[in-house]
Amino acid sequence: MAIENNMIVALDIGTSKVVCLVGEITPDGEIELVGIGSHPSRGLKRGVVVNIESTVSSIQRAVEEAELMAGCKIHSVTVGIAGSHISSLNSHGIVAVRDREVTDYDLERVIDAARAVAIPADQRILHILPQEYVIDNQEGIKEPLGMSGVRLEAKVHLVTGSVNAVQNIEKCIRRCGLEVDAIVLEQLASSYSVLTEDEKELGVCMVDIGGGTTDIAIFTGGAIRHTGVIPIAGDQVTNDIAMALRTPSQHAEEIKIKYACALAQLAGGSETIKVPSVGDRPPRDLSRQALAEVVEPRYDELFTLVQAELRRSGFEDLAAAGIVLTGGTAKMEGAVDLAEEIFHMPVRLAKPQGVRGMEDIMHNPIYATGMGLLLYARQNLDRSAPLVQEEMPVPERVPGDNILGRMKAWFQGNF
Numbered sequence: 001m002a003i004e005n006n007m008i009v010a011l012d013i014g015t016s017k018v019v020c021l022v023g024e025i026t027p028d029g030e031i032e033l034v035g036i037g038s039h040p041s042r043g044l045k046r047g048v049v050v051n052i053e054s055t056v057s058s059i060q061r062a063v064e065e066a067e068l069m070a071g072c073k074i075h076s077v078t079v080g081i082a083g084s085h086i087s088s089l090n091s092h093g094i095v096a097v098r099d100r101e102v103t104d105y106d107l108e109r110v111i112d113a114a115r116a117v118a119i120p121a122d123q124r125i126l127h128i129l130p131q132e133y134v135i136d137n138q139e140g141i142k143e144p145l146g147m148s149g150v151r152l153e154a155k156v157h158l159v160t161g162s163v164n165a166v167q168n169i170e171k172c173i174r175r176c177g178l179e180v181d182a183i184v185l186e187q188l189a190s191s192y193s194v195l196t197e198d199e200k201e202l203g204v205c206m207v208d209i210g211g212g213t214t215d216i217a218i219f220t221g222g223a224i225r226h227t228g229v230i231p232i233a234g235d236q237v238t239n240d241i242a243m244a245l246r247t248p249s250q251h252a253e254e255i256k257i258k259y260a261c262a263l264a265q266l267a268g269g270s271e272t273i274k275v276p277s278v279g280d281r282p283p284r285d286l287s288r289q290a291l292a293e294v295v296e297p298r299y300d301e302l303f304t305l306v307q308a309e310l311r312r313s314g315f316e317d318l319a320a321a322g323i324v325l326t327g328g329t330a331k332m333e334g335a336v337d338l339a340e341e342i343f344h345m346p347v348r349l350a351k352p353q354g355v356r357g358m359e360d361i362m363h364n365p366i367y368a369t370g371m372g373l374l375l376y377a378r379q380n381l382d383r384s385a386p387l388v389q390e391e392m393p394v395p396e397r398v399p400g401d402n403i404l405g406r407m408k409a410w411f412q413g414n415f
Contacts (some may be wrong), residue, residue: 007034008381009066010373011059011077011101012186013169015044015212015235016328018058019367020066022074023355023374025381031374033357035070037062046231047083047186049168056175063176076179080186080369081126081169082213085162088227090131092155102135102144102152110154119160126166127159128186131223142222155247157224159185182380187215187227189372192379194270194326194350194365195219204321206350207306209329211235214302218315226313230305234329237298244294245286251276256332259288262299263334267292292334299335303342321366322346328366 012019022035039061043054067074069310093113097106115128133141135149144152161183170180190208191200203220205291218226234256241260242252255275259265271288306323310316322345325335330349338349351363352371362371 006169007072008374008377009074009077010189010370010377011079011173012043012184012189012367012370012373013055013059013079013081013172014041014210014235014369015047015367016210017041018032018062019370020059020062020074020077021367021374022066022070022072023378025378026356029378030148031355031378033355033374035066035068035072036358036361037065037067037069039212044343046086046235047081047210047229048165049172052168052172054177055172059172059176063178069212074178076181077173078373078380079173079183080189080373081161081166081167081183082186082210082215082229083161083165084213084229084231085123086126086159086185086227086229086363087123087161088157088159089117090155090225091115092153093157094151094153097135097149097152100148100150102147102149104145106152107145107154110152111156114154114156115158117158119158123160124166125158126161126183127188129157129159129188129224131155131157132221133308140221146364151282157227159188159227161185183375184373184376185215185227185248186369187217188224189256189376190215190352190368191212191217191219191224191372192375193352193354193372194368197222198342199321199324202314202321203318204324205306205310205315205319206324206326207227207330209233209302209327209335210369211323211328214306214327214329216306216309217285218310218313218319220315220318225315228313230302232298232302232305232308233327237295237329240294240298245275246278246316247275255291256295259291260295260314260332261288261292261334262295262332263338264289264292264296266334266337295332296334296338299332299338300342303339303384307343319345322348324348324350326350326352326365326368331365400401 006025010021020037023031024034043051091114093110095109133144134153200219201222206217208215214230214233216228238252242249259273267288272285276283276288352368368404
């Protein structure tokens with residue numbers, strides 16, 4: 001698939017960094033991390049490519065670094081996508097079971113029926129994620145294959161993205177001489193590496209706070225129910241610090257990483273930090289408390305928007321396992337405490353799991369999406385053993401499959 005049969009490659013093209021991870025699938029089916037490359041991202045804004053040349057350069061650097069460490073040549077990658085152009089909806093399809101026993105053909109037809117929804121011409125379907133199947137009013141079926149019945153219904157979550165945004169990402173990757181194995185919604189990828197099966201079953205809201213976007217995924221009953229994107233994340237925090245403290249952006253980023261706190265009461269008033277000035281003015285001393293008072297309102301706004309999205313989805317009361325924060329911007333001191341104050345439910349900071357090797361580096365929320373992409377790619381290599389129940393393989397339509405052929409198949413299947 002990626003390099004050789006037992007190698008997979010993940011490419012996380014973020015607003016603040018590009019990360020390339022090379023994983024080797026061991027004989028026992030685990031993923032061993034053998035290469036990692038990371039480079040600052042230049043050319044993306046809020047998850048969307050705004051400069052192709054800069055993005056291509058960042059991807060090449062990250063890929064070369066990963067190739068050097070893994071000692072191999074990368075040919076193709078599984079890549080993540082994010083941005084405000086992503087939208088999602090729940091849909092369902094119903095078909096008659098052809099031979100009173102559910103076959104692959106019936107699953108293909110019911111998924112086809114569920115995907116038949118009107119979407120804007122500038123959007124394309126990225127994922128069709130089955131939530132559950134219903135056979136003759138028997139709900140909650142995850143694996144319908146081989147079951148007896150007359151009527152089959154599929155409830156699915158459709159994720160769509162901008163055709164142009166997807167094409168620009170593909171264009172950047174192809175310019176680097178690489179092929180695209182799959183384009184994966186970033187919060188879906190992150191959920192593979194940071195959520196437990198129990199959390200997905202109980203009901204959980206995962207919030208991945210990156211540099212340009214905050215990605216939300218809500219799971220209940222073991223299946224994904226809602227996805228959303230909020231265009232406020234770490235870059236806005238850096239910008240706030242730069243504006244309030246009158247310091248250049250690169251210094252604001254360093255101050256944010258080293259000293260910032262998302263809850264003013266946790267920052268000691270006696271602690272002081274040196275703030276570089278613009279131009280040749282001398283640096284100034286500032287209390288850490290004053291810095292926290294700049295940062296806290298932005299995190300407060302972000303969590304309030306996440307809460308509004310959670311309420312709008314209708315799943316707020318079903319998220320019994322609470323909130324799981326991940327992503328680089330979620331690491332800030334005080335972020336979990338502030339989130340608990342706003343959400344009034346349990347909040348935890350999740351570190352990615354499920355991949356062996358380089359644990360000291362990789363157990364960091366900034367790699368949640370990259371490691372999730374490796375786990376997603378591993379599942380797609382061996383579709384007979386899906387990692388999560390709701391992610392059953394979706395049959396691709398065969399070339400030349402036209403409306404007449406589908407109508408003929410429908411009549412054969414229903415009469």
